[in-house]
Amino acid sequence: MVNLKELSKALELSQTTVSRALNGYPEVSAKTRDRVVEMARQLGYEPNLQARRLATGRSMAIGHVIPRSVHDMMNPIFLEFIAGAGQTYATHGYDMIISVVEDNNEEDAFREIASRKKADGVILQGPRINDRRHDLLDQLGLPFVVHGRITGAEERTSWIDVNNRRAFERATNLLIDLGHKRIALINGLETMDFAVRRRTGYETALQAHGLEPDQKLMSSADMTEPYGAETAIRLLKSQEPPTAFLVSSMISAIGVARGISLCGLRIGKDVSVITHDDALSFLPNSGEVPIFTCTRSSVRYAGIRAAEMIIQKVNEEGDEHAYEHLEAELILGQSTGPAP
Amino acid sequence: MVNLKELSKALELSQTTVSRALNGYPEVSAKTRDRVVEMARQLGYEPNLQARRLATGRSMAIGHVIPRSVHDMMNPIFLEFIAGAGQTYATHGYDMIISVVEDNNEEDAFREIASRKKADGVILQGPRINDRRHDLLDQLGLPFVVHGRITGAEERTSWIDVNNRRAFERATNLLIDLGHKRIALINGLETMDFAVRRRTGYETALQAHGLEPDQKLMSSADMTEPYGAETAIRLLKSQEPPTAFLVSSMISAIGVARGISLCGLRIGKDVSVITHDDALSFLPNSGEVPIFTCTRSSVRYAGIRAAEMIIQKVNEEGDEHAYEHLEAELILGQSTGPAP
DNA sequence: GTCAGAATTCAAAGCGGTTTGAAAAATAAA
DNA sequence: TTTATTTTTCAAACCGCTTTGAATTCTGAC
Structure with a gap:
């Protein structure tokens, strides 16, 4: 050596x-x-990397701060996102450093990355309602790219996001076209920006067809499997059960499917389900005719692009912002059919 | 500053x-x-971290090399493991650097970590049959802790592993005690060390009760949901269907459950299922009586401990090896019952 | 009051690169 | 052949910390 x-x-x-x-x-x-x-x-x-880093003042690393949700849940989409981003970093000679922090320590994590120059830039994960983290990062002078979008700061930040509103609007339209009138929304935590957008898309479609959104048909929580199952069962056993479900994640959709069959109903016949599909590798929803009708957008691809964006950002002067809006595909599977 | x-x-x-x-x-x-x-x-x-690193020759970081499986699947247990490890690193002032690599580039990733001193030590993930990575790491002088175990190198490596053999032996015994004679094994990829151990436990229990293991009842693949469903359906429709399933992962178990109900059978009544439960946060299997009877071992805890072990290892001289053998809990849920 | 020994403090030499400003060599112009 | 330019190379400073070996100050014993 x-x-x-x-x-x-x-x-x-x-x-x-x-x-x-x-x-x-x-x-x-x-x-x-x-x-x-x-x-x-x-x-x-x-x-020697450390020597070079000291001399150049650049750390050649990108940070990902991954918050554990309030309920201590690790969202598996992070893994897939990271897999994509990691691929890009590797080919560009960057390291990926990951900090798993509790929600309330996130700020400290960013401060430390900035002040000790642990990374040249960061990815801002899981934007929330009234998120102020971008202000902190601007103030710290730490370049960043948002995975998702911070409502109200679209022009002041770089981001990559799926058009969640439109995806859910289209999905809702499809269900309405199939004759469904009572459509339940099994959403993610609505403290998250993306979840709000999805609800907006859903409500927009309903209203455009003269259907009044019904709070009783909407729920919001961490997207686990039991959450899907329990909510589906509760709603199906209610006074006016829905004939269709719009679900925010494959994981919960699987729960919904279980709930439906526990109620003795058949998915795609008695009850329709459309789910958002992040294309997680361990939950493939593919095949000639996928199990679930879904709005699909590869989160791994988003990771690849986000990494490219942040690398470009740390390497160029100026501070124009870039953004990329991904459209989800609406894919017909076996879980939808005409309203009974 | x-x-x-x-x-x-x-x-x-x-x-x-x-x-x-x-x-x-x-x-x-x-x-x-x-x-x-x-x-x-x-x-x-x-x-300044870089300066300190240069001066001390220590990078104060631990590397995780995450291979993408042959089938490009990202195993979600990595995320949970990382969440645990990350917690520990944070409190000890270590960074976590992650390289996502294709199976055949893993060696290069380790070499680079060692030669450029990107990390003081690494976690060796997903040991395989005939794994030789520990030789490489020894040769590179890079301290490491194995998550899992490398058969034949137990004395020459530090590792933390679940007693997979015993867990599956107990689970099989339980099914046998319930009167089941035809028990299917829906295993993970048997190129992986842990999967082989699980099969061994399963076969041991069968043989101890005079039951001959039947190849037709065993399968091995990446643990996706569809894999569980398709395998269950295929077996249930075969000449001599099993009355019970032993499954290597919650994800596939959910598929198995779906397959069972698609066949018009009731889980826990007509067919029993025991799954291994890594306690993934997005697939909780808890509650008063969990859905699935399972062998449970928290992979997040394993991450915490693995991180502690590697930190200790990089900080001490000598090269005694440490290991920790975790016993899985056998937890009764709703998915098992007497053989019909 | 001295002096050995312990307790503190310091200047300077690394760690291993990058980068500045000047010098040397090569080439072109006069 | 000189002189002016352009190319190429170099010595030394620097990045910001740790650590060695020496110097200084402080104690307590005699």
């Missing part, structure tokens, strides 16, 4: 020249550069 | 003394230390 000094000694060149040759600076002759590169290869030289 | 030089100037002390005062070295008087600490607080001094 040689270092720069030894390498330059072996070459009988100064550290300056060797460093420049390896980092592609123009002020070094082609001949010398070749010689340096070859020798570096031979001696197996690899620049 | 002051640095050490400025801080020491403000105190009219040498950098040496200030550094030592802050890092708790004994050769500094209590009075001076107080003065230093107070001034550091006032000026908001935070040592």
